[in-house]
Amino acid sequence: MAEALLSAAGATRHFGGLAAVNNVSIELQRGQLHAVLGPNGAGKSTLINLLSGDLPLSAGTIRYKGRDISALSMDRRSRMGVGRSYQKTNIFPSFTAFENCRLAAQSRDARPFNIFANALHNRAVSAAAERALEQAGLAGRGEIVAATLSHGEQRQLEIAMVLATDPDVLLLDEPLAGMGAEESARMVELLRKLAADHAVMLVEHDMDAVFAVADRITVMANGQVLESGLPEQIRASAAVKQVYLGEDEERHV
Amino acid sequence: MTPLPKTLQATFLASALAIALFPLANSPFYIELVTKIMIMAIFAMSLDLLVGYTGLVSFGHAAYFGIAAYAVVLISPKYEAASLWLTLPASVLIAAASAFVIGLFVLRTKGIYFIMVTLAFAQMVYFLFHDTGLGGGSDGTYLNFKPEAKLAGYTLFDLGNTRHFYYFVFALMLLVYLFLRRLLQSPLGRAFIGIKVNEHRMWSLGYPVLRYKLASFTIAGGLGGLAGYLAACQFGFVNPEILSWHQSGNVLLMVILGGMGTLYGPIAGAFAFVMMQEYFSALTKHWQLLMGGLIVLVVLFFPGGLASLADRFKTRGVKKPVVAEAKHG
Secondary structure (H helix, E strand, C coil): CCCCEEEEEEEEEEECEEEEEEEEEEEEECEEEEEEEEECCCCCHHHHHHHCCCCCCCCCEEEEEEEEECCHHHHHHHHHHHCCCCCCCCCCCCEEEEHHHHHHCCCCCCCCCCCCCCCCHHHHHHHHHHHHHHCCCCCCCCCCCCHCCCCCCCHHHHHHHHHHHHCCCEEEEEECCCHHHHHHHHHHHHHHHCCCCEEEEEEECCCHHHHHHHHEEEEEECCCEEEEECCCHHHCHHHHHHHHHHHHHHHHH | CCCHHHHHHHHHHHHHHHCCCCCCCHHHHHHHHHHHHHHHHHHHHHHHHHHHHCCCCCCCCHHHHHHHHHHHHHHHCCCCCHHHHHHHHHHHHHHHHHHHHHHHCCCCCCHHHHHHHHHHHHHHHHHHHCHHHHHHHCCCCECCCCCCCEEEEEEEEECCCHHHHHHHHHHHHHHHHHHHHHHCHHHHHHHHHHHHHHHHHHHHHHCCHHHHHHHHHHHHHHHHHHHHHHHHHHHHHHHHHCCCCHHHHHHHHHHHCCCCCCCCHHHHHHHHHHHHHHHHHHHCCHHHHHHHHHHHHHHHHHHCCCCCHHHHHCCCCCCCHHHHHHHHH
């Protein structure tokens, strides 16, 4: 049995009368890529927000390496090793791609308040930033101002920034949305590699990609877990077909 | 932060030289005027760290200016001169400590609320001095003897001497500029700018944003205090007006007029603002109307302030880069 890094038990989040996430339990293990599927409004992004600390829980607990982190702030969780990317690109548009990643890597710097150090002279931080850019397929694009990168490249940068923080858990909210076919394929390859020694949670609409890389799949609908299991089980599940896959196909035709 | 463009460097050197040579050819009135402007430039740069580099629009920055000004008066003995080496760091520290404590409260708010709460705290400080006998009430109080700059019994320079004081303030203005540039290259400064551009992502990347904002607020308060200290030394007198909201508003206008997020812009802004004040107030009783109109025009046609003039010349005929838009987004 692999190590359970991040887990939610009975995670619930209300927005007024609406339970966006209702009593969801999920376990993310090192060495596993756990995909979360579901129609729009199923609560996938809210679940990521609860795990990362972007939103506080209404009820339930979240554990990281066995420790209850439900009440910890987003920055604490990030420093402990829970990294996330955003569905809507959330970068520093006026900075270069490199500076975006460098700033991400700098958050792990042990002496952040040394005001007489030159930020660019910290080799370890710069190297981590370069490595992250390369991993995300942005090698050689570091000096480009992020706002002028193509949409697909900004999506790659979004991932590169998470990687630069060297997390143990990666919560990725639709990382492939808006990427070209080539980048998509490269990103799927990267996800597969990352899953070897990280716990990866992937929220994604691209079915082919999901079934190609996922070790486990959880399907959500109306804020609840509909089905959770191995990809074959999900493919065979009648409930999933009816609620999600069927609906999905109708909508996209 | 990238090195400044060549044309700007040249402008810089020329301005510094002009300021350095200025007292040789001018009367005490103008020397004192430029000294006052340079003090305001220090004040404006300190606010630029907040407004232009951390994204914190403080409308109560006069509080720290005033606290340090009152501090030097209150800690100086009544009948003899205090030491510069003692009173200057003490006053700056008191201002910084006040900013730290007030920052603990105000930094929990954002946007318009932050503007209002900084104003509210500044007003509390204003009325503390206005309505209690602490600093002579609404009449203010005198700094009877200017601090002495003595080293081993020998007086290095005399703050009471117009020229000496001018060069002392000039040196401090350069020091503050260089210090802030250095700070903004450091990991801490980079994080400030990151917070200005995208606070939420900084938080998400693992930065304890509140702590960083508090650091910025404290440093800015201390440097604003330095300006207040110098103002108290220049005029030998403090009254509650130096920490009124007009003062907070004026320094904010200097930053906006000069161009926020540039450091040299606020220096230019301080010069432009005070000189306009002098010129228009000699012209008519309704000078504030003229001045307000002019500021509106500048903000309308040069949203980047005076500092953007340099960019305009440089990029004339060249397509405007997307970056400029994104920077202010």
